[in-house]
Amino acid sequence: METLSFDSSALKKFVHPNELGEMQAMVTAADSELRNGTGAGADFRDWLYLPTDYDKDEFARIKAAAKKIQADSEVLVVIGIGGSYLGARMAVDFLHHSFYQAQTAADRKQPLVLFAGNSLSSSYIADLIDVIGDRDFSVNVISKSGTTTEPSIAFRVFRQLLEDKYGVDGANARIYATTDRQRGALKTEADAEGWETFVIPDGVGGRFSVLTAVGLLPIAVSGADIDQLMAGAAKAEATYVNPDLTQNEAYQYAAYRNILYRKGYTTELLENYEPNMTMLAEWWKQLAGESEGKDQKGIYPSSANFTTDLHSLGQYIQEGRRNLMETVVKLAEPNHNVKVPSAKSDPDGLKYLEGKEIDWVNTQAYRAVVAAHTTGGVPVMTVNIAKEDEFTLGYLIYFFEVAIAISGYLNGINPFNQPGVEAYKTNMFGLLGKPGFEEIGEQLKKEIND
Numbered sequence: 001m002e003t004l005s006f007d008s009s010a011l012k013k014f015v016h017p018n019e020l021g022e023m024q025a026m027v028t029a030a031d032s033e034l035r036n037g038t039g040a041g042a043d044f045r046d047w048l049y050l051p052t053d054y055d056k057d058e059f060a061r062i063k064a065a066a067k068k069i070q071a072d073s074e075v076l077v078v079i080g081i082g083g084s085y086l087g088a089r090m091a092v093d094f095l096h097h098s099f100y101q102a103q104t105a106a107d108r109k110q111p112l113v114l115f116a117g118n119s120l121s122s123s124y125i126a127d128l129i130d131v132i133g134d135r136d137f138s139v140n141v142i143s144k145s146g147t148t149t150e151p152s153i154a155f156r157v158f159r160q161l162l163e164d165k166y167g168v169d170g171a172n173a174r175i176y177a178t179t180d181r182q183r184g185a186l187k188t189e190a191d192a193e194g195w196e197t198f199v200i201p202d203g204v205g206g207r208f209s210v211l212t213a214v215g216l217l218p219i220a221v222s223g224a225d226i227d228q229l230m231a232g233a234a235k236a237e238a239t240y241v242n243p244d245l246t247q248n249e250a251y252q253y254a255a256y257r258n259i260l261y262r263k264g265y266t267t268e269l270l271e272n273y274e275p276n277m278t279m280l281a282e283w284w285k286q287l288a289g290e291s292e293g294k295d296q297k298g299i300y301p302s303s304a305n306f307t308t309d310l311h312s313l314g315q316y317i318q319e320g321r322r323n324l325m326e327t328v329v330k331l332a333e334p335n336h337n338v339k340v341p342s343a344k345s346d347p348d349g350l351k352y353l354e355g356k357e358i359d360w361v362n363t364q365a366y367r368a369v370v371a372a373h374t375t376g377g378v379p380v381m382t383v384n385i386a387k388e389d390e391f392t393l394g395y396l397i398y399f400f401e402v403a404i405a406i407s408g409y410l411n412g413i414n415p416f417n418q419p420g421v422e423a424y425k426t427n428m429f430g431l432l433g434k435p436g437f438e439e440i441g442e443q444l445k446k447e448i449n450d
């Protein structure tokens, strides 16, 4: 099958055949805003050409650094939050063994890539230190701003750990900083300490940065093929250039989700039938939520993992409030095919499935769910993907990035800023007593009777 195909055939009950064509003028305008830079946030569109127009020298340095880390470390601790972590995290899950973290070093062959700085949980940090134990490790600290609280705190902890284990010079040789090309606290410190640095390009926002060093270094360290990842993305870049809705499936997806949104389907669930795509949905949730949720509007991005969640959320999806739409990422070819075994007796009534591939059962479940949810009033779209390999993942990443950007313009917002995330940070700095935020802190403490 093709690397990716978008299937909207289950939308018939919800979208009249003429509606897609009626979106064409708006889609053409959104495409022009995106590609000609006439839309809001135009300075942050460099991800659009990233699969082909990237720094080849840096790409070679990423591979060299990955080789060094593979040679001298059993663990790579990747420190970052939001767009500075989700892409690498979802890619490592998508591309490796379902029990990647539980595999022995010999089976995994490459360093274990673990993540920190994506919460403020002290137990998580302590447990991660425990899991590293005596093993050799390196740190990749990733932050565009260089001042984000969660990764900054984690970096202090793991830098200290490195220095205790290897001394200051030894630690400095094991720290890799991915940050702004020239500005920011992290860049300044990296230059002063001699850490190897990689760049988050100016024109690429965090949630669009997985195909920069942000994602590429950890993904390469995990042993995945980043050439293939970029090749898949490059194929998608070439495929999704035509604004004609009959030709461009990424734009179709953008148009349909906006058609549905305007009919009251305000929450979109990204769904999978493969547990190792759970983090794919988390990555997509930031991409969609931070891009589109502003000016008091936007589709709320949520997710569900099937068939697991059919036994928890399934009831709500089938019969709850009718504001849901679903987008399934459906895998065509699993990495392994296991069959339902034969048994001597049939107490579980599974005789009729003996010898059948479990993936075939999975696909019948998907087909059954699409039919049931459609009947229940939930529109379902499907993104069919060929394989769980690097090429397909690169393609899929680009599909979602370009679709969400077009979708944002269709809804009349700036898809590339995120002003809303500052509100909690300002309050938190006030409560923490950060210099410059004292007044806000005092005011808040009064409000919450602290």
Ligand SMILES: O=P(O)(O)OC[C@H]1O[C@](O)(CO)[C@@H](O)[C@@H]1O
Pocket (backbone or CB within 6 Å): 081, 082, 083, 084, 142, 143, 144, 145, 146, 147, 148, 151, 206, 207, 290, 418, 421
């Ligand atoms: O890379 P940084 O600057 O640490 O930011 C991490 C994340 O935090 C945000 O700025 C939101 O707080 C995201 O947009 C970004 O992906």
